[in-house]
Amino acid sequence: MTPDGSLLVAQDLHKTYGSTPALDGASFSVHPGEVVAVMGPSGSGKSTLLHCLAGIVTPDAGTITYAGREISSMSDAQRSALRRSDFGFVFQFGQLVPELTCLENTALPLRLNGVRRKAAERTAREWLERLEVDDIAAQRPGEVSGGQGQRVAVARALVASPKVVFADEPTGALDSLNGERVMELLTESARSANTAVVLVTHEARVAAYSDRDIVVRDGRARDLEYVV
Amino acid sequence: MSIGHTLLGLLESGPRHGYDLKRAFDEKFGHDRPLHYGQVYATMSRLLKNGLVEVDGVESDGGPERKRYAITDAGITDVSAWLEQPEKPEPYLQSTLYTKVVLALLTGRSAADLLDNQRSEHLRLMRTLTDRKRKGDLADQLICDHALFHLEADLRWLEMTAARLDQLAEVVAP
Numbered sequence: 001m002t003p004d005g006s007l008l009v010a011q012d013l014h015k016t017y018g019s020t021p022a023l024d025g026a027s028f029s030v031h032p033g034e035v036v037a038v039m040g041p042s043g044s045g046k047s048t049l050l051h052c053l054a055g056i057v058t059p060d061a062g063t064i065t066y067a068g069r070e071i072s073s074m075s076d077a078q079r080s081a082l083r084r085s086d087f088g089f090v091f092q093f094g095q096l097v098p099e100l101t102c103l104e105n106t107a108l109p110l111r112l113n114g115v116r117r118k119a120a121e122r123t124a125r126e127w128l129e130r131l132e133v134d135d136i137a138a139q140r141p142g143e144v145s146g147g148q149g150q151r152v153a154v155a156r157a158l159v160a161s162p163k164v165v166f167a168d169e170p171t172g173a174l175d176s177l178n179g180e181r182v183m184e185l186l187t188e189s190a191r192s193a194n195t196a197v198v199l200v201t202h203e204a205r206v207a208a209y210s211d212r213d214i215v216v217r218d219g220r221a222r223d224l225e226y227v228v
Numbered sequence: 229m230s231i232g233h234t235l236l237g238l239l240e241s242g243p244r245h246g247y248d249l250k251r252a253f254d255e256k257f258g259h260d261r262p263l264h265y266g267q268v269y270a271t272m273s274r275l276l277k278n279g280l281v282e283v284d285g286v287e288s289d290g291g292p293e294r295k296r297y298a299i300t301d302a303g304i305t306d307v308s309a310w311l312e313q314p315e316k317p318e319p320y321l322q323s324t325l326y327t328k329v330v331l332a333l334l335t336g337r338s339a340a341d342l343l344d345n346q347r348s349e350h351l352r353l354m355r356t357l358t359d360r361k362r363k364g365d366l367a368d369q370l371i372c373d374h375a376l377f378h379l380e381a382d383l384r385w386l387e388m389t390a391a392r393l394d395q396l397a398e399v400v401a402p
Contacts (some may be wrong), residue, residue, distance in 0.1 A: 041387065184362060204383040205376055208354035215344070 007032045007196055008053060008164060013062035015048055015219075022048040023059065024219035032163065033194040035187050037207035040216035046200045047168055049216060053198060054087055054166045055079040067163070084112055088157030088165040088195070090186070092172040095153050096141040102152045103128065103137040109160040127155035131185050147178035154186050158195065165190055168200045176205075183209045231263065232271050233310040236280060236303050243284040243298040246272055259371060272297055280306055325382075329389060333397045343390045347383060354379050 006029040015023040022045045030036045040046045051057040053064060055071050064071040066086070071079065088109070089095070096105045103124055110120035128134040131151040136144050141152070150170065157165050170186065171179030187209045190197045199210055207213050214221050231253075238244070238252050246268050254262040272295075275281045280303035284296045299307075325346065332339040354376055361372040389396070 041391065204351060204354060204380045205358075207351060208358040208376065210355070213348075213351055215347070 005031055008064070008066050008198075010049070010053055010064045011062055013049065013052055013059045013064070015045075015052060015057065015059045021219050023052065023062075026062075026216065026219060026221035028053065028214065028221055030164070030196045030198060032196055033191060034212065035190065035197040035199060035210040037210035037213035038198060038200045038216060038221070039202060039204075039207055039213055041202065044216045045219040045221075046202075046216040048219075049221060050166055050168055050198060050200050054089070054164075055083055084109065085160075086163045088160065088162035090150075090153050090157045090165065090167040090170040092169040096149060096156075098141050101138050101140055102133065102144065102148075105141065105152055106156045106159055109156060113160055124155070124159055127159050128152065130189060131155045147174055147182065150174060150178070150182050151185065154182060154189070158189055158193065161193060162195055164196045164198060166198050166200075169202070170199070171201075171203070171206055179206065230310065231267060232275060232280075233307060235268070235271055236275065236299055237307050237311075239281060239297060239299040240304065240307065243296045245294050245296050247294070249297070256367070259368070275303070278302075325386075329393075329396070330400050333393070333400055334402065339393050339397075340390060343386050343393075347386050350379050350383050350386070354383075 008028075008030050010026065010028040013023045013026045013028075014021070024045075026045065026049050028036075028038075028049065038046045038049060048057065052059045055064075055066075055074070058072055062072075066082070071082070074082070096102070097108070100108070103121055106128055107117070107120040107124035110123060111117065115123075125134060125137060128137055128151075131154055133144075133148050133151045133155070136148055136152070141149050144152070150173070154170070157167070165186075167186065171182050174182060183206055187197065189195075197210075199207070201207050234253060234257060235249050238249055238256075244252070246265070249272075250263050250265065250268045253268075272281065276283070276297075280300055281297045282300055284298035287294050287296070328342060329339050331337075332342050357372045357376050357379075361369045361376075364372070
Protein backbone atom coordinates (compact mmCIF):
# COMPACT_ATOMS: atom_id res chain seq x y z
CA MET A 1 0.00 0.00 0.00
CA THR A 2 1.33 3.47 -0.81
CA PRO A 3 0.53 6.70 1.00
CA ASP A 4 -2.49 8.41 -0.54
CA GLY A 5 -1.77 11.17 -3.02
CA SER A 6 2.00 10.63 -3.12
CA LEU A 7 3.86 11.96 -6.11
CA LEU A 8 6.98 9.85 -5.76
CA VAL A 9 7.11 6.55 -3.89
CA ALA A 10 10.01 4.15 -3.40
CA GLN A 11 9.48 0.70 -1.93
CA ASP A 12 12.11 -1.55 -0.42
CA LEU A 13 15.08 -0.31 -2.46
CA HIS A 14 18.32 -2.30 -2.52
CA LYS A 15 21.56 -1.16 -4.11
CA THR A 16 25.06 -2.59 -3.74
CA TYR A 17 28.32 -1.06 -4.98
CA GLY A 18 30.82 -3.92 -5.30
CA SER A 19 30.35 -5.77 -2.03
CA THR A 20 29.20 -2.67 -0.13
CA PRO A 21 25.46 -2.38 0.37
CA ALA A 22 24.43 1.28 0.00
CA LEU A 23 20.69 0.70 0.29
CA ASP A 24 19.27 -2.22 2.20
CA GLY A 25 15.50 -1.95 2.15
CA ALA A 26 14.81 1.80 1.94
CA SER A 27 11.30 3.18 1.48
CA PHE A 28 10.25 6.75 0.85
CA SER A 29 7.36 8.91 -0.26
CA VAL A 30 6.77 12.58 -1.00
CA HIS A 31 3.55 14.48 -1.76
CA PRO A 32 3.19 17.32 -4.27
CA GLY A 33 4.52 20.57 -2.75
CA GLU A 34 5.97 18.79 0.28
CA VAL A 35 9.53 19.40 1.51
CA VAL A 36 11.03 16.19 2.93
CA ALA A 37 14.47 16.10 4.51
CA VAL A 38 16.53 12.92 4.16
CA MET A 39 18.94 12.81 7.07
CA GLY A 40 21.57 10.41 8.31
CA PRO A 41 25.30 10.12 8.97
CA SER A 42 27.91 10.14 6.16
CA GLY A 43 27.89 6.89 4.24
CA SER A 44 24.40 5.96 5.43
CA GLY A 45 23.09 5.79 1.85
CA LYS A 46 21.14 9.04 1.74
CA SER A 47 22.74 10.29 -1.49
CA THR A 48 22.27 6.88 -3.12
CA LEU A 49 18.59 7.08 -2.16
CA LEU A 50 18.33 10.50 -3.79
CA HIS A 51 20.09 9.29 -6.95
CA CYS A 52 17.70 6.32 -7.19
CA LEU A 53 14.63 8.51 -6.63
CA ALA A 54 15.79 10.90 -9.35
CA GLY A 55 16.35 8.08 -11.83
CA ILE A 56 20.10 8.74 -12.02
CA VAL A 57 20.98 5.35 -10.52
CA THR A 58 18.99 2.14 -11.03
CA PRO A 59 18.39 0.14 -7.84
CA ASP A 60 19.21 -3.61 -7.81
CA ALA A 61 15.78 -4.35 -6.37
CA GLY A 62 12.66 -2.47 -5.31
CA THR A 63 10.27 -0.16 -7.12
CA ILE A 64 10.10 3.60 -7.66
CA THR A 65 6.83 5.07 -8.87
CA TYR A 66 6.55 8.65 -10.06
CA ALA A 67 3.05 10.02 -10.82
CA GLY A 68 1.87 6.45 -11.35
CA ARG A 69 4.76 5.46 -13.67
CA GLU A 70 7.39 2.91 -12.74
CA ILE A 71 10.78 4.65 -13.11
CA SER A 72 12.98 1.56 -12.83
CA SER A 73 11.39 -0.04 -15.90
CA MET A 74 11.92 3.01 -18.13
CA SER A 75 14.65 3.17 -20.77
CA ASP A 76 17.62 5.51 -20.23
CA ALA A 77 16.19 7.93 -22.80
CA GLN A 78 12.80 7.98 -21.11
CA ARG A 79 14.43 8.60 -17.78
CA SER A 80 16.51 11.52 -19.04
CA ALA A 81 13.43 13.01 -20.67
CA LEU A 82 11.60 12.73 -17.35
CA ARG A 83 14.49 14.36 -15.50
CA ARG A 84 14.49 17.26 -17.96
CA SER A 85 10.73 17.84 -17.91
CA ASP A 86 9.75 17.12 -14.31
CA PHE A 87 12.82 17.27 -12.06
CA GLY A 88 15.20 20.00 -10.90
CA PHE A 89 18.57 19.54 -9.18
CA VAL A 90 20.73 21.45 -6.72
CA PHE A 91 24.03 20.00 -5.55
CA GLN A 92 26.73 21.12 -3.15
CA PHE A 93 29.45 22.08 -5.66
CA GLY A 94 30.39 22.73 -9.22
CA GLN A 95 27.10 22.48 -10.97
CA LEU A 96 27.07 25.68 -13.02
CA VAL A 97 28.61 25.63 -16.49
CA PRO A 98 31.69 27.90 -16.14
CA GLU A 99 31.63 29.15 -19.75
CA LEU A 100 28.03 30.43 -19.54
CA THR A 101 26.79 33.56 -17.76
CA CYS A 102 24.57 33.17 -14.70
CA LEU A 103 21.56 34.10 -16.86
CA GLU A 104 22.47 31.50 -19.50
CA ASN A 105 23.04 28.90 -16.80
CA THR A 106 19.61 29.60 -15.34
CA ALA A 107 17.94 29.45 -18.76
CA LEU A 108 19.66 26.16 -19.66
CA PRO A 109 16.88 23.73 -18.57
CA LEU A 110 14.35 25.70 -20.63
CA ARG A 111 16.66 25.76 -23.67
CA LEU A 112 17.13 21.98 -23.36
CA ASN A 113 13.35 21.64 -23.35
CA GLY A 114 13.20 23.54 -26.64
CA VAL A 115 12.15 26.99 -25.39
CA ARG A 116 13.45 29.83 -27.57
CA ARG A 117 16.35 31.84 -26.25
CA LYS A 118 14.51 35.11 -25.65
CA ALA A 119 11.58 33.55 -23.82
CA ALA A 120 13.90 31.28 -21.82
CA GLU A 121 16.09 34.18 -20.72
CA ARG A 122 13.04 36.27 -19.79
CA THR A 123 11.81 33.52 -17.43
CA ALA A 124 15.35 32.95 -16.16
CA ARG A 125 15.69 36.61 -15.29
CA GLU A 126 12.46 36.49 -13.28
CA TRP A 127 13.86 33.60 -11.26
CA LEU A 128 17.17 35.37 -10.68
CA GLU A 129 15.18 38.36 -9.36
CA ARG A 130 13.23 36.10 -7.07
CA LEU A 131 16.47 34.62 -5.72
CA GLU A 132 17.83 38.18 -5.30
CA VAL A 133 20.75 37.73 -7.73
CA ASP A 134 19.54 39.47 -10.91
CA ASP A 135 22.45 41.91 -10.54
CA ILE A 136 24.94 39.17 -11.47
CA ALA A 137 23.01 37.88 -14.51
CA ALA A 138 25.79 38.83 -16.95
CA GLN A 139 28.66 37.40 -14.88
CA ARG A 140 30.17 33.95 -15.13
CA PRO A 141 30.10 31.52 -12.17
CA GLY A 142 33.84 32.05 -11.54
CA GLU A 143 33.20 35.74 -10.90
CA VAL A 144 30.52 35.39 -8.20
CA SER A 145 30.55 34.33 -4.54
CA GLY A 146 29.60 30.86 -3.33
CA GLY A 147 26.30 32.12 -1.93
CA GLN A 148 25.40 33.91 -5.18
CA GLY A 149 26.35 30.84 -7.24
CA GLN A 150 24.15 28.63 -5.12
CA ARG A 151 21.20 31.00 -5.57
CA VAL A 152 21.74 30.82 -9.32
CA ALA A 153 21.73 27.02 -9.00
CA VAL A 154 18.42 27.18 -7.12
CA ALA A 155 16.97 29.48 -9.79
CA ARG A 156 18.09 27.02 -12.46
CA ALA A 157 16.55 24.09 -10.57
CA LEU A 158 13.17 25.84 -10.43
CA VAL A 159 13.15 27.65 -13.79
CA ALA A 160 11.39 24.91 -15.78
CA SER A 161 8.60 24.53 -13.16
CA PRO A 162 9.61 21.03 -12.08
CA LYS A 163 7.33 18.81 -10.00
CA VAL A 164 10.24 17.69 -7.80
CA VAL A 165 13.51 19.36 -6.88
CA PHE A 166 16.30 17.11 -5.60
CA ALA A 167 18.74 18.98 -3.39
CA ASP A 168 21.86 17.20 -2.11
CA GLU A 169 23.51 19.20 0.70
CA PRO A 170 22.57 22.45 -1.08
CA THR A 171 24.10 24.62 1.66
CA GLY A 172 27.10 22.39 2.40
CA ALA A 173 29.63 24.86 1.02
CA LEU A 174 28.06 28.03 2.45
CA ASP A 175 28.41 29.85 5.77
CA SER A 176 25.43 29.81 8.16
CA LEU A 177 23.87 33.10 7.08
CA ASN A 178 24.08 32.41 3.34
CA GLY A 179 22.99 28.82 3.86
CA GLU A 180 19.88 29.88 5.75
CA ARG A 181 18.91 32.44 3.12
CA VAL A 182 19.32 29.86 0.35
CA MET A 183 17.12 27.43 2.29
CA GLU A 184 14.52 30.11 2.89
CA LEU A 185 14.39 31.07 -0.78
CA LEU A 186 14.43 27.45 -1.98
CA THR A 187 11.59 26.29 0.28
CA GLU A 188 9.47 29.42 -0.18
CA SER A 189 9.77 29.31 -3.96
CA ALA A 190 9.09 25.57 -4.08
CA ARG A 191 6.05 25.80 -1.80
CA SER A 192 4.52 28.65 -3.76
CA ALA A 193 4.97 26.69 -7.03
CA ASN A 194 3.67 23.44 -5.43
CA THR A 195 7.02 21.82 -6.20
CA ALA A 196 8.06 18.92 -3.95
CA VAL A 197 11.60 19.03 -2.54
CA VAL A 198 13.71 16.03 -1.57
CA LEU A 199 16.43 17.55 0.59
CA VAL A 200 19.46 15.48 1.56
CA THR A 201 21.31 17.00 4.50
CA HIS A 202 23.17 16.02 7.64
CA GLU A 203 22.53 19.43 9.22
CA ALA A 204 19.55 19.69 11.54
CA ARG A 205 19.17 23.43 11.05
CA VAL A 206 18.81 22.87 7.30
CA ALA A 207 16.38 19.99 7.85
CA ALA A 208 14.29 22.29 10.04
CA TYR A 209 13.14 24.01 6.84
CA SER A 210 11.33 20.82 5.80
CA ASP A 211 7.78 19.71 6.51
CA ARG A 212 8.90 16.22 7.47
CA ASP A 213 12.12 14.23 7.75
CA ILE A 214 13.26 10.65 7.38
CA VAL A 215 16.46 9.11 8.70
CA VAL A 216 18.67 6.75 6.70
CA ARG A 217 20.86 4.41 8.75
CA ASP A 218 22.89 1.56 7.26
CA GLY A 219 20.97 1.85 4.00
CA ARG A 220 17.57 1.58 5.64
CA ALA A 221 15.21 4.52 5.63
CA ARG A 222 12.60 4.95 8.25
CA ASP A 223 9.73 6.79 6.66
CA LEU A 224 7.13 7.10 9.39
CA GLU A 225 4.58 8.33 6.84
CA TYR A 226 5.00 5.12 4.92
CA VAL A 227 2.59 2.28 5.62
CA VAL A 228 3.77 -1.16 4.53
CA MET B 229 18.78 36.26 33.00
CA SER B 230 19.23 38.97 35.62
CA ILE B 231 15.97 40.94 35.56
CA GLY B 232 17.45 43.56 37.88
CA HIS B 233 20.34 44.35 35.55
CA THR B 234 18.09 44.36 32.51
CA LEU B 235 15.63 46.82 34.08
CA LEU B 236 18.55 48.98 35.21
CA GLY B 237 19.90 49.00 31.69
CA LEU B 238 16.51 50.07 30.34
CA LEU B 239 16.53 53.01 32.76
CA GLU B 240 19.79 54.34 31.33
CA SER B 241 17.94 56.04 28.47
CA GLY B 242 15.82 58.05 30.97
CA PRO B 243 13.47 57.78 33.97
CA ARG B 244 10.42 55.50 33.60
CA HIS B 245 7.43 54.26 35.56
CA GLY B 246 7.23 50.62 36.62
CA TYR B 247 4.57 50.00 33.98
CA ASP B 248 6.74 51.47 31.19
CA LEU B 249 9.64 49.31 32.33
CA LYS B 250 7.54 46.16 32.17
CA ARG B 251 6.31 47.08 28.70
CA ALA B 252 9.82 47.81 27.41
CA PHE B 253 11.14 44.56 28.91
CA ASP B 254 8.33 42.42 27.46
CA GLU B 255 8.71 43.99 24.04
CA LYS B 256 12.47 43.45 23.82
CA PHE B 257 13.18 40.36 25.92
CA GLY B 258 9.99 38.80 27.20
CA HIS B 259 8.53 37.17 24.04
CA ASP B 260 7.89 33.88 25.79
CA ARG B 261 7.86 34.98 29.40
CA PRO B 262 6.44 38.44 30.05
CA LEU B 263 7.18 39.91 33.49
CA HIS B 264 4.58 39.99 36.23
CA TYR B 265 3.89 43.39 37.79
CA GLY B 266 4.83 41.89 41.14
CA GLN B 267 8.29 40.99 39.79
CA VAL B 268 8.84 44.54 38.53
CA TYR B 269 7.87 46.20 41.79
CA ALA B 270 9.80 43.71 43.95
CA THR B 271 12.89 44.22 41.77
CA MET B 272 12.57 48.01 41.84
CA SER B 273 12.26 48.15 45.61
CA ARG B 274 15.42 46.01 45.91
CA LEU B 275 17.29 48.30 43.50
CA LEU B 276 16.02 51.31 45.46
CA LYS B 277 17.22 49.83 48.75
CA ASN B 278 20.66 49.16 47.23
CA GLY B 279 20.94 52.72 45.93
CA LEU B 280 21.04 51.69 42.26
CA VAL B 281 17.89 53.66 41.41
CA GLU B 282 16.12 56.62 43.01
CA VAL B 283 12.57 57.90 42.88
CA ASP B 284 12.48 60.69 40.35
CA GLY B 285 8.91 61.77 41.01
CA VAL B 286 5.51 60.54 42.16
CA GLU B 287 2.32 61.12 40.17
CA SER B 288 -1.18 60.17 41.04
CA ASP B 289 -3.45 61.74 38.38
CA GLY B 290 -6.40 60.99 40.66
CA GLY B 291 -5.57 57.25 40.60
CA PRO B 292 -3.07 55.25 42.64
CA GLU B 293 0.38 56.74 43.13
CA ARG B 294 2.92 55.92 40.40
CA LYS B 295 6.63 56.24 41.09
CA ARG B 296 9.00 57.27 38.36
CA TYR B 297 12.43 55.68 38.74
CA ALA B 298 15.80 57.02 37.62
CA ILE B 299 19.12 55.17 37.54
CA THR B 300 21.89 56.41 39.88
CA ASP B 301 25.66 56.55 39.13
CA ALA B 302 26.06 53.40 41.23
CA GLY B 303 23.38 51.80 39.03
CA ILE B 304 25.24 52.70 35.82
CA THR B 305 28.46 51.23 37.28
CA ASP B 306 26.53 48.07 38.16
CA VAL B 307 25.20 47.67 34.59
CA SER B 308 28.73 48.14 33.17
CA ALA B 309 30.14 45.51 35.53
CA TRP B 310 27.41 43.06 34.57
CA LEU B 311 27.97 43.58 30.82
CA GLU B 312 31.73 43.19 31.20
CA GLN B 313 31.49 39.93 33.15
CA PRO B 314 31.35 36.95 30.75
CA GLU B 315 28.58 34.41 31.38
CA LYS B 316 29.66 31.07 32.78
CA PRO B 317 29.46 28.43 30.04
CA GLU B 318 27.08 25.68 31.11
CA PRO B 319 28.53 22.27 30.37
CA TYR B 320 25.38 20.18 31.10
CA LEU B 321 27.51 17.34 32.44
CA GLN B 322 24.64 15.76 34.31
CA SER B 323 22.21 15.47 31.46
CA THR B 324 18.86 13.74 31.90
CA LEU B 325 19.23 12.35 28.41
CA TYR B 326 22.48 10.63 29.26
CA THR B 327 20.88 9.11 32.34
CA LYS B 328 17.94 7.83 30.28
CA VAL B 329 20.24 6.27 27.67
CA VAL B 330 22.29 4.45 30.30
CA LEU B 331 19.17 3.28 32.14
CA ALA B 332 17.70 1.96 28.90
CA LEU B 333 20.90 -0.01 28.25
CA LEU B 334 21.02 -1.32 31.83
CA THR B 335 17.42 -2.48 31.75
CA GLY B 336 17.49 -4.06 28.30
CA ARG B 337 15.20 -1.45 26.71
CA SER B 338 15.94 0.04 23.29
CA ALA B 339 18.29 2.99 23.68
CA ALA B 340 18.27 3.46 19.90
CA ASP B 341 14.50 4.03 19.91
CA LEU B 342 14.83 6.41 22.82
CA LEU B 343 17.42 8.44 20.89
CA ASP B 344 15.30 8.40 17.74
CA ASN B 345 12.23 9.66 19.59
CA GLN B 346 14.24 12.42 21.18
CA ARG B 347 15.67 13.32 17.80
CA SER B 348 12.19 13.76 16.28
CA GLU B 349 11.11 15.83 19.26
CA HIS B 350 14.11 18.12 18.89
CA LEU B 351 13.58 18.50 15.17
CA ARG B 352 9.89 19.24 15.67
CA LEU B 353 10.80 22.16 17.93
CA MET B 354 13.50 23.30 15.50
CA ARG B 355 10.90 23.37 12.74
CA THR B 356 8.57 25.52 14.84
CA LEU B 357 11.40 27.93 15.66
CA THR B 358 12.50 28.09 12.01
CA ASP B 359 8.96 28.96 10.99
CA ARG B 360 8.75 31.66 13.65
CA LYS B 361 12.11 32.99 12.51
CA ARG B 362 10.90 33.17 8.91
CA LYS B 363 7.89 35.25 9.89
CA GLY B 364 9.60 37.41 12.52
CA ASP B 365 11.79 40.49 12.59
CA LEU B 366 15.55 40.54 13.19
CA ALA B 367 15.15 40.38 16.99
CA ASP B 368 12.96 37.27 16.61
CA GLN B 369 15.51 35.75 14.26
CA LEU B 370 18.36 36.21 16.72
CA ILE B 371 16.40 34.80 19.66
CA CYS B 372 15.29 31.78 17.62
CA ASP B 373 18.82 31.27 16.23
CA HIS B 374 20.22 31.06 19.75
CA ALA B 375 17.72 28.34 20.63
CA LEU B 376 18.27 26.58 17.27
CA PHE B 377 22.04 26.38 17.67
CA HIS B 378 21.64 24.83 21.13
CA LEU B 379 19.11 22.31 19.88
CA GLU B 380 21.44 21.49 17.01
CA ALA B 381 24.24 20.80 19.49
CA ASP B 382 21.93 18.41 21.37
CA LEU B 383 21.08 16.69 18.11
CA ARG B 384 24.72 16.18 17.27
CA TRP B 385 25.19 14.60 20.66
CA LEU B 386 22.21 12.32 19.98
CA GLU B 387 23.76 11.26 16.66
CA MET B 388 27.18 10.61 18.21
CA THR B 389 25.63 8.61 21.00
CA ALA B 390 23.49 6.60 18.58
CA ALA B 391 26.66 5.72 16.65
CA ARG B 392 28.40 4.54 19.85
CA LEU B 393 25.60 2.65 21.59
CA ASP B 394 27.29 -0.75 21.28
CA GLN B 395 30.46 0.58 22.92
CA LEU B 396 28.48 2.33 25.63
CA ALA B 397 26.52 -0.84 26.36
CA GLU B 398 29.82 -2.65 27.06
CA VAL B 399 31.11 0.13 29.31
CA VAL B 400 28.00 0.42 31.47
CA ALA B 401 27.20 -3.31 31.58
CA PRO B 402 26.72 -4.47 35.17
